[in-house]
Amino acid sequence: MSEYDYEALGLVAGLEIHQQLDTATKLFCACPTERREPEEAVRTFSRYLHPTTSELGELDEAAVEESRVDREFEYLAFETTCLVEEDDEPPHRIDDEALEVALQIADLLDMTVVDQAHVMRKIVVDGSNTSGFQRSALVGQDGQIETAAGPVGVEDLLLEEESAGRVEETDAGVRYSLDRLGIPLVEIGTRPDISTPEQAREAAERIGMLLRSTGAVKRGLGTIRQDVNVSIAEGARVEIKGVQALDQIDEIVRLEVRRQVELLDVAAELDDRDAAVGDPRDVTDVFADTDSGVLRSALEDGGAVRAVPLHGFDGLVGRELQPDRRFGTELSDHAKRHGAGGIFHTDELPAYGVTEAEVASLREAVDAGPDDAVAIVADDPETAELAIEAVADRARTGIEGVPEETRDATEEGTTRYLRPLPGAARMYPETDVPPVELDPSDVERPELLTEKVERYRREYDLDAGLAEQVAYGRRMPLFERAVEAGVDATFAAGVLEGTLTELRRDDVAVDRLTDAHLLGTLRLVADGDLAKEGVDEVLGTLAADPDLDPEAAVEAAGLAGVSEDEVRAAVADVVERNADQVEQEGMGAFSALMGECMGALRGKADGEVVSDVLREEIGKRT
Known part of the structure; x- marks a missing residue:
């Protein structure tokens, strides 16, 4: 496919970024925000959902079409599931932690914060919410981000509750999991200022960087979703839902432009x-x-x-x-x-x-x-x-010609029909949650990830590549906590961005390692209770048995520290066994003997200590 002249076609695009917040509790209840596996569910219940009219007596077209398909919605509930999540109790007051993070994001986007956050109901009858609607509150308006092709306006910032996670289709309808329902979510909508596929991707990357700069957003597959609105002059506005990967956005825009151009050609022929x-x-x-x-x-x-x-x-x-x-x-x-x-x-x-x-x-x-x-x-x-x-x-x-509609993104970058575009009739006030006064003056502006990279290079002497890896990595907050606890910055960065990757490649279940596991292990090294060379084995032990704490994992791995006398004895024994080589090569034998010494000590001693003792022992014999 040849590249189109997007300016001549009148390409106009905008983004809607949906990002889960990493708060302790959900938006309208005290339930935890950790994800669960479906097999952990302790019970199920079912619902049938139908559209309701707005305050003006109107029905939303998208909700009406959705309701034409008669389906039963089954929900997986866990031991932590509460009555709010089941829609058997009114929602509680909006979560303060989520509001604070949303205000930080508004600041980073240079937005004007509203005086009061009023919660609204948005009709959703696809089963993804037990109540038949999603709760949403406007937090900020009229922001802006910069791109190489010019500024892109940010129209609004909303704080919402996440939908339930779809588990599978059933013979009767759809099965959902309630672990995701209610997780705080921000929705950021840009103005239609984007005029090329490349600018769409750059704008999404910029917003993603600002969101991660808070250190309070969830990371991983499904925690951030991009919707892209695309139209050309003779076409129509199409909303493309569920773009999972940032590097797919430009291709999504290109292929939607192609689809609209082809549909216009078909219409002309017809x-x-x-x-x-x-x-x-x-x-x-x-x-x-x-x-x-x-x-x-x-x-x-x-x-x-x-x-x-x-x-x-x-x-x-x-x-x-x-x-x-x-x-x-x-x-x-x-x-x-x-x-x-x-x-x-x-x-x-x-x-x-x-x-x-x-x-x-x-x-x-x-x-x-x-x-x-x-x-x-x-x-x-x-x-x-x-x-x-x-x-x-x-x-x-x-x-x-081209119909206005909502479409679903595929893994290949193409799209398929999902439903009609929603209208204003799907929104109406939430009467169970009182308005909240917003005061952005007390909110501290977070350091941007781009600024962190420069600070890590300046303060910790990390090279540019490692500094960027750490700053943009999902464990950035843990890195900062480790450094504050006295862990060497270069060592902490190497473990979090290098060692864990290597362990994953060796099929170690590193996803089972908690922040407590990692921070505790790093602190043991900083305190001299674990040699750096033993970190891999300790983390592997913790991944195999997450109920252990780092100290217990050190004992289980047989890596309790050895005294200097024991180090000297082990090194002296290695040098004695290789006396002929030492006599012939002198310090040239160091590298070969160092590996043998570390193997003899099995990671129980720090490499620098072993190195110093080995040089001393070789020196005695030359």
């Missing part, structure tokens, strides 16, 4: 052909004796085949819009939203066991000519009818 979408029809009889496995399976289960004629669409349903995604894929996405497995269409038939004769009969059954296409859905009668109606509706919007 206009030239005077295209139209016919009424859906039952064509079950056409496939009564089919050899197509998909169609036959549906019919044997009592299903039906529904078809819609797409007049003037021949050759365009198979038009590629993005890599491996065609206009027909867009139609199929809408069918899948109503429970169908997908669609077949005449641009790809005969295939999948459907014969030329069946295609001819299909065209005849729906009065389709040679310039027309036909799309079919095979499923139970109700699902097939709903799905083919959705296909027909999407085909009609294809004649008009």
Whole structure:
């Protein structure tokens, strides 16, 4: 794909960054914010959710479409799950720690903080919240960040509760886990000031750096999500949800521009052909004796085949819009939203066991000519009818151009239809939580990560690469605590950014190591109770048995410190065994003997001490 002239196309993009905060408790209750494994659940309960009207009596279109799919939502509850999380008790007062972090973020984004934070309800009926809505409060407005291509305005900063984590699809609906529900989350929305894919990525990276500078945001997969709003002059605003990786944002924007350009070309061609979408029809009889496995399976289960004629669409349903995604894929996405497995269409038939004769009969059954296409859905009668109606509706919007909608990002950088764009009707006041007065004057502005890198180089003499690794790494707060506790900065940085990586490569379960494990081990070295050379083995012992503390792990690993006399005895023994080599090579034998000495002492003595003693012993014999 050649790069487009984005200025000529009128590309406009904006970002919504969602970042979990690393607070002790959830936003509206005292439950912990640690994630849990589904198998740790102690019970389950189920809900059915339906949209409600706003204060003005309006229904949100996105919520209405979501509710058309009748689904049961099952929730995994843990021993820490409370009545607030189950929506059986009103929410508590908004968490003070979360508010303080949000105010720090507002400061870093140069935002104007509102006088009072008023909690609102945002209707969400996809099951991701037990109450059927998400609570959200505006904290700041009118900020700005800088990029190489110019400033990008930051429109608003909201403090929200995180949704429940989706575990899996079930036969009845969806299973969610309540461990994630209610974790404090900030949502940062930029103005549509972004004009190139590269600027979109740079803006996201800048905001991410500012967020991590607080030292109070969660790290790891799923803790930060980017939504990207993209449009071109002749296209439409499309919201792309769930971009997980920063380095994917520019490709997401490029491919969405391509999709809109291709859809506009399709619409222009359809206009030239005077295209139209016919009424859906039952064509079950056409496939009564089919050899197509998909169609036959549906019919044997009592299903039906529904078809819609797409007049003037021949050759365009198979038009590629993005890599491996065609206009027909867009139609199929809408069918899948109503429970169908997908669609077949005449641009790809005969295939999948459907014969030329069946295609001819299909065209005849729906009065389709040679310039027309036909799309079919095979499923139970109700699902097939709903799905083919959705296909027909999407085909009609294809004649008009690019529809406004919400889309879901894929791992490949493409997108698929998710739901219509939400409207203002999904928001209304939360009456169970009182407003909170906000005073940003008492909030201390955190040091930026870029500033930390320079300080680490200046104060701790770390090289540029290691300083950046530490500052931008997830264990930056732990590094600072270790240095404050008297641990050598270079050693602490090496363990946190080097040793742990090496242990992970050796299949050591380093994710089981807590901050207490790591800090305690570093302090043992600083206090002279553990040799640096024993750190790997102690951390491996702790990873294997996280219930141990570092002191116990040292004992379990047999790494309790040895006296200087014991070091001298061990070194002298090594030198004696290699007396001939020492006599011939002198200090040239040092490297080989040093390794043998460290092996004899098994990490029980500091390398510098062993080195000094070995040099002394060799010196005695030369």
